[in-house]
Structure formats: structure tokens, C-alpha cells
Amino acid sequence: MPRTGERGGPQTRARIREVANRLFLERGYDAVTVAEVAREAGVSSVTVFNHFPRKEDLFLDRTEDAIELLRSAVRERGAGVDVLASLRETSMRLFDDRQPLSGVDERSAPFFRTVAESSALVARAREIASELQRTLAGELDADPTYTGDGTLFAALFIAGYTAVMLQTARHLLAGAAPGSVVDEHRVRLEQLFDALRNGVASS
Template sequence: MPRTGARGGPQTRARIAEVAARMFLERGFDGVTVAEVAREAGVSSVTVFKHFPRKEDLFLDRTVDAVELLRSAVRDRAPGVDVLASLRATTLRLVDDRHPLSGVNDRSTPFFRTVAASPALTARAREIAAELQQTLADELTHDPSFDGDAALLAAFFIAGYGTVLVETARRLIADDPRDDVLADHRARFERLFDTLTHGFAGR
């Protein structure tokens, strides 16, 4: 029986997400129900939905982390550091640390395969990207030291980040040599920020 008393807190959320990820990776996203995740995690379905309003968010569960990283890149940068430099440093740090949001974590390949096999996950990933774009645009709009086009920069950055991830996902799923993929992944992020900083002229 579900332990309905284990309802709150980050530990419960983390346990549910861990169980869900394992089940989705083993059986595919569409092959697992929320009720099965709840039962395996020892909670009720109601508790699952308190932490994850949508089934897709059980697997795409790092949106809050991404929002906080974007906000921190804008709000917490040192005086004199422009937004693009801060976003660049944050992005490359994620890559170098092999953070799950970098796209080159040890579990990225099975993650990408699961998302690619599920239209529901693919659609939700696009929605999340749009939400992150709006978050970054809002942050830039309210930053007194930023005098550029907030909506345009946010659109370019999120679209560019997503493009790098999609190409890396394609290559990882195709079993391209991992070391080559990782090197190209970082290099493409470098090119993204060079282009955002200097533009396309002469390239």
C-alpha cells in the first residue's frame, strides 16, 4: 500500500523523480502510468501530482533548476560583467561539470532516447523551452544594466542552446564516438556565444 503519510518535502520529490526516471528508461514513457510510479515510490497518486502537475514533468524534472540558473546568471553576475559573459560562464560550467542540463551527463543518452521516442515528452520539452525563454526575457527586462532587446536575446540564446542539445542528442543516439561528441558539444557552445557577441558578419 502507498505510504500516504510521506507527502512533503524535497526528499519525497527526489524519490518520486528517481523512481519515475528508472521506470521510464526501462519501459518507455508511454509504458508507465502515474499510478505505477506512485506505487513503486511508496506514495499516493495524489502526492505525485502535488509535486509534478503533469506526467511529463516526472521525467523533465529540472525546469526549476534551469529557471534558477538563468535568474542567477542575470541577477548574481559581478559588477561590470555583461549578461552574455555570465550566460557563457554558466553554460560552459554546466558542460565541464557534466551537469544533467548540459546534455552530456552520463545518463544523457538514455534520456535523449526516451524523449525522442515519446511525442508527449518532445512536446513538453518545447513548452519548457518557451517558458525558459520568457523567464530570461523577463529577467533582462527588469535588469537596469541591460539596455538591449531582452526578448530577442532570450530567443536567440534559448534557441541556440536547444539547437546544440538536439544535435548532440542525435549523435549520442546514433552512437557516435563519445569523446568526439563531447568536444564538438563544447565547441558549438563556444561558437554560439561568439556569434551572439559578435554577430554573423564575416563568418
């Protein structure tokens, strides 16, 4: 029998996520079972999976947020604003607000370390990148004002943004000063959008 209140909505989900993240960061993703997360959160394993279909989603739980940001960047951009400019605005806003999806919030270093230490999380992160690429390509193909190659643009943007994040992760995990890493992250973001706008100059 489910425990009282364990089928609750957002509050139950938030409690499960908070407990899972704490345990994963303390002990490593692979060392923690879903049953342990459920017990610590005061729910059943079934309830955990009702909210998070895969164990990996307990830690990499912002896919829907990222999808919504991509959709909004395409669908809700202002008149005369092209997709690249809209994506740049969205990315810079994430950076300025130090949102988790920016890769430069205060918890980024332990987050990147936990992912890097788990092959399951690394594999899931790659799947998410592919899902985001397909989402952006689909949005562009459905937008009558976009006349470019949506599949190619989506591949370049997602790959570029991922490359910026990975470089930041490497620097943080190598022990670089967080302030300098944040500054370098912004520079690389600017370089990414310049390259997408103007191309990469040959040497």
C-alpha cells in the same frame, strides 16, 4: 487514506523521481502510468501529483533549476560583466561539471532517447524552452543596466542553446563515441557565444 509518511517533502519527491526515471528509461515514457510510479514508490497517485503537477514533469523535472540559473546569470553577475559573458560562464560551468542540464552527463543518451520516443515529452520540452525564453526576457527587461532588446536576445540564446543540445542528442542517438560528442558539444557552445557576440559571418 494516504500512507504513512507519503506526504514528506524532498525525500518523498526524490524517491518518486528516482522510481519514475528508472521505469521510464526501462520501458519508455508512454508505457508507464502515474499509478505504476506511485505504487513502485510506495505513495498514492495524489501524492505524485502534489509533487509533480504533470506526468511529463516526472522526467523533465529540472525546469526550476534552469530558471534559477538564468535568473542568477542576470541578477548576480559581477560589476562590469555583461549578460552574455555571464551566461557563457554559467553554460561552461555546467559543461565542465557534466551537469544534467549540460546535455553531456553520463545519462544523456538514454535521456534523449526516452524524450525522442514520446511526443508528449517532445511537446513539453518545447513548452519549457518557451518558458525559459520568457523568463530570460523578463529578467533582462527588469534589469536597468541592460539596454538591448531583451525579447530578441532571449529568443536567440534559448534557440541557440537548444540547437546545440539537439545536435548532441542526434549524435549520441546515432551511436557516436561519447568522447567525440562531448568535444564537439564544447566547440558548438563556443561557436554559439561567438555568434551571439559577433554575429554570424555570411559565406
